[in-house]
Amino acid sequence: MNIVSFLIRYPSAVLFPFFVFGCTNYSTTASVQAPPTLISIINNGNSNFTIKVRAQNPEFIFQGYRLYSGISEKEVQNPTDLNLGTDCVLASSAVVQPVEYTFEIDPSTKANTNGVSCRIFATLTPGTYIAMRTLGLAINLQNSSSSFKVSMPSNALIVP
Template sequence: MVFPSFLIAVFLVFLGNCTNYSTTSSVQAPPTLISITNNGNSNFTIKVRAQNPELIFQGYRLFEAPTEALAQNPTDLNQGAQCLLAQASIVQPIEYLFEVDPSSNPNTAGVSCRIFATITPGNYISLRTLGLAVNLANSTSSYRVSPPSNTLIVP
């Protein structure tokens, strides 16, 4: 069985000599907001079209502001309300329903993502996709956010 041992040796030599890897984080595609519906009691349903099949995909972050520009370009990208999805939840290019609700109620049937937040009618909302960014040099990780989605006015 020299052949399998030879392949293992070649593989180990390749790994040891591989220095060509990217240090640039992958940029996730932003979702597209289709509509928002007020369900009463500070509960809203957002219809979203998204496609993020990359392995680094983690979920979404919602931003709300009194102007369209501030919703799309907040001063701190870490301040939005987020919805993290399980790794098994690979997002395919279809429409999804997200629920925005400050209560701890269980998801409504058909809801893909629940965001525990309060949003104000008349304000603008925007979503960004979260991707996992790993720094191999110092073994740290953080979330990298996508460019902003379009905005919708909260009814």
């Protein structure tokens, strides 16, 4: 009897151990997200800025980006609390190739301008620094909770 006919005739013999003993071959290590690369920032006036970002987000856990601003490059790339940034949650993507995003940073709650991937509701001050991190979804199977896991920091830019 060959293996194919065995599996067709006795599928429960193969599946039974999985149902009884469960699957324990999963990783508890969080996936690492690639940080984005900030290309440019333009001051559009009235506290409105446009940022060009190049990023690659090949995994289904990709959620978006988090923007950090501060008085030094070190502060924005290594904040004391990674939750203090401002989020831009995008739709999940299956893109494997690098993508160029356009973000608007504006404290007002008006709708996105045409061609803008996401609007980040924040106030930036000229002369300060900005950096971004990629947001990934982290799911804890032991207590059924989820949160965002952030990537390493991007490069930093000075706000014009």
